Amino acid sequence: MLVRSHPHALAAAALVGAALGALLSAAVALPASAAVSVLAAPASREPLRAAPRLAAQDLLTLQRALAVLDFRSGRVPNSVTRWYIDPASDSVVVSATNDAAARAFAAGQGKVRIEHVNARPVPLAGLRGGDTITTSSGERCSVGFNAVKGHTRYVITAGHCTRLGGTWSGPDGSAIGPVATSSFPGHDFGLVEVASLSWEQTHDVNTDDGYLPVTGVAPAEVGDEVCLSGSTTGYHCGRVEAIGVTVNYGDGEVVRGLTRTSVCAEAGDSGGSFMSGTQAQGTLSGGSGGCLISGESYFQPIQEVLSSSGLTLITGGELRENQPREDQRGDDR
DSSP, X not given: OOOOXXXXXXXXXXXXXXXXXXXXXXXXXXXXXXXXXXXOOOOOOOOOOOOOOOOHHHHHHHHHHHHHHHHGGGGOOTTEEEEEEEGGGTEEEEEEXXXXXXXXXXXXXXXXXXXXXXXXXXXXXXXXXSOSEEETTSXXXXXXXXXXXXXXXXXXXXXXXXXXXXXXXXXXXOEEEEEEEEEOSBSOEEEEEXXXXXXXXXXXXXXXXXXXXXXXXXXXXXXXXXXXXXXXXXXXXXXXXXXXXXXXXXXXXXXXXXXXXXXXXXXXOTXXXXXXXXXXXXXXXXEESOGXXXXXXXXXXXXXXXXXXXXXXXOOOOOOTTOOOOXXXXXXX
16 A cells, blocks of 8 residues: 655644745745745635636637647747636736746737746655655655556656656655656656555545545536645645646746646645545646745646546545544555
8 A cells, every 4th residue: 555644744844844934035936956845724815716718719819829839839938937828818828937038939929918927837856755655766756646557556646757767666665666657748647557566556645634535537627626635745725726727847848738726835746636525636747936935836637647548547435534544554544
């Protein structure tokens, strides 16, 4: 089975984060090598209203502009952080830390709105410590969901994690298995084969109070609450802010079709589970801002992973409130 980290470790990490908080600027994204493990509540936000539906011709115009920007992604500057269709403003939003660079990137396209942001997203794979899954060289990420294809078992996580290759291990250092598939950039998902029979796959997601069962994959909409379970920051919630977002992580690493949320995340959370109630939503791709300054994050929708890989998600069970966790391998209940 997959052993979860104990929440007491996160509380200790939060004290360290508080001591370092004064050293961090609110305008700077936390790099993976310097991120602080902090369990912080998301900023309070009003529920978002559902986006209005656009006329077919207006939507087609925006889709054409988006396609042009996607075509230009091979030469997008690092200061341009994302682009996506915003039905509420009938525009294609291009976000950037440098507005002039954004205008140059979107040159010639109508109905483009430039949005200035203070930080650019980075993949959130951490290094050495507080692991959920690790490589032999020490890089760490988080388990997303369990799935099967025929008689082969897989862990779904982030593609920018699995592109490191090699054999991944669980939190106690025991091998899980080798990387089977890695898709990054373009998409951001990867599969680790559960080759060792000593690991039991469950349909549960770790929370601070126990286990949350995965019962389906019904997608959340803009404004809906979603929650992240990550090995660094634990279990915390926010809301869906945009769907179908293209994110530029820099150096040619552009990922399409992500969902943007108000949930903060830190290094090592990558690949972690996003849930809406008991419905699986996707796995953490990246984010900006970190939890000390109420950052935001992006997840790879689970439906695309399942359909493109021919996987069946392991689901089942009913909500078990305050179900106690066991930090012993061999018994997840």
